[in-house]
Amino acid sequence: MTKAIHQAVSIAPGHNKASLSPGQKAFNTLIRQIEKRRDRLRAWETVMPAFQKKYVDELLPLERESTDLHARMVYRLDGAFDQKGLTKAERRTISELIAGLAGDLIEESNNAQLKVIFNRH
Template identity: 45%
Template sequence: MTKKLKPVAIAPELENNELSKAQKTFNQLIKQIEKRRATLMEWEVVAPRVQQRVIEELLPLANTLDNKLTKFVQALDHAH
């Protein structure tokens, strides 16, 4: 597991109007990073399950489709 990091912010206890424009921008960007980090953590949990479903369900179907298409093309060739 990853260690929960405390978000960085410039003087979070100050009122927004006491911060400079650059400081407000910095804090806004830090919030965006935190949201994206949370989304990434969710994907890291879901991704292995998705990969497993692809292996178990989609690959066999793709192989079956490939085999059927091969037989279809061979039947067309034979009919020609």
């Protein structure tokens, strides 16, 4: 947006009239609302570059790490699924965990290994 200074337009009461008509009052109200929204837009435009930088520098690496950790958990749970000594209920619980985690990860990335594990469970 340009750095021009905008001065609100409004209808002032005429010299001969004591008050504004309802239409003029509505016009002035709408003009005030437009100015408030312009102020909010300018505030967003000021904040957005800082937000985008913080998103790229801080949040994206955390999301990648979280995805990697979830994938490692799927692999470990898949390995634990075949261990001796687990009951059917425990295997079912592990299988449900694997299917839930792997399903979410497959939606995010097209990992072939996770698809194989997901289909097995």
